[in-house]
Amino acid sequence: MRDPLVKIMGIDLKSVPIISGKEKNVNIIACVKQVPDTEAQIKVKPDGSGIEEGGIKWVMNPYDEFGVEEALRLKEKNGGDVTIVSIGPQRAMETIRTALAMGADKGIHICDPVFDGADAFATASALAAAIKGIPYDIIFCGQRAIDDDSGQVGAILAELLGIPQVTVVTKFEFTGGAVKVIRPIEGAQLLIECPFPCVVSAQKGLNEPRYASLPGIMKAKKKPVDVKDAAALGVTVAANAKVARFVPPPARAAGKIICGDDPAVKAAELARLLREEAKVI
């Protein structure tokens, strides 16, 4: 059982006005992106046009795992169904299947080379086009995709659908017809209430994502996935912001290892260097 928000923030949820009434059979969408594993070494192509994809292990964006998990818990508690939406090349189908194996019901795979290198606005436009055609109450996204690290798509999607957003969420509750979330900010936590439909972007801490079970994996193979291209969605892709060149990270100058046998002497030398050489203390 998760801690109810009530306990965490010390307030009585019953005092909170009910916004709307739908609690059963929630139509849930989870947006997932396939990204390089966090362990992956990233090498820039010699011409700076992108990264070398050979040898990369592809996984579901870790923040999207939290989104999928929360979607499944909401469905298990309130009833409803979970649709996975992903834009990506053919290999992204594996990630959709992973989400279906975790327990999602169906998928939409937006697969078209025009989306290679698409920026956040183009990505969100395509997601919006796909989602507009189906019923939705709650849309889960990750707070950011760990490849482009842009953290924009959820909010743009919400704007394009004309619905509110709550981003970087570490607790989620669907009570009395509204959504209540906890959002950490610098030096504080906020308890925010939001009517639905809305976009919720997931942060680590929200939950512990489940692993797909073997029967889950078998079942996932038979679950429906609708594959669409840009034309079918009626979207054109322009890059408002474009990575003109990829470059390797700036090299750090080699550091100093403070030698010696006596920890106290080394500690004193460290303090001296930070004071006199680096001038940071």
Added chain:
Amino acid sequence: MAKGVWIVAEQRDGAFRKISFELASTARKLADVLGEEVCAVLCGSGIEGIAGQLGKYGVDKVFVADSPALEPYTTDAHAAAVAKIVRENDPSILLLGASTQGKDLSARLVGKLATGMATDCTDVKIADGKLLAIRPMYAGKCFGEVVFSTFPQMASLRPNVFPMVENAKAGAVVKFDPALDAGQLKTKVLEVQKDTSGKADLTEANIIVSGGRGMKGPENYGIIEELAAVLGATVGASRAAVDAGWRPQSDQVGQTGKIVSPNLYVACGISGAIQHLAGMSSSKFIVAINKDAEAPIFTKADYGVVDDLFKVVPEFTKECKKLLA
């Protein structure tokens, strides 16, 4: 023709966040290359009085929306207010902070203004009269140079990376009506639970002392806390320490935690896994204290001590106390 370098200033409880001055200083630098004006947008309630402070860091004009509906921050209200004034003035460049608020607001604005943004930039410059934004991607494993084909050209700047530079300009204050429609304000902040430790947030801290699995248990963080107290630092942790339940999630530094750029980052008993390095490698100085000379953290460290942290850290704290006395 889009013109002018704009920033969205950030305040909380009637005081500017430091990022606002970093934004103003950076905008001034860009605007001087272009020969254009720097304007700021400031939203909140009862904040008209502080607006002029931005002039000190090079802002020519501050557009202020002062309304109870703008406090505390909600995406709906702030995005509507900023989008309105931006649409009316058509700036060429719009900069925000990559703070929690700035990230939330900037992304919504990209949607409202149908434009493009480079998130969490570590450098911005003007090339051929346009914005060139440089940002870490793949958790800092490579960098991208971002160019724009729409206006405003938007970038959010990583806190603590861009210098604050005094460069006094008029800082003229111009009020505007955000014309908020109550029906559009959908989200509500029901409660704000403040961290009462008085410590700077990791993303804003000047100095961070982090402890990892090498701390062996939650009871040993006292030595880290003590060092942090002497240095005026904030305590961080590796994911191993967080997942073990020794430290709260809000302390985690790394790819799935906070991305930090302090002046000084002290890693104690942290091996330097690629996901941890992703969160702290833009720190200005890095110190590693680890008993394993082969630990990858030493490849990033400016200063390394290979030894038992339980022996080094308390001695280091003593030395710092002496130096800072």
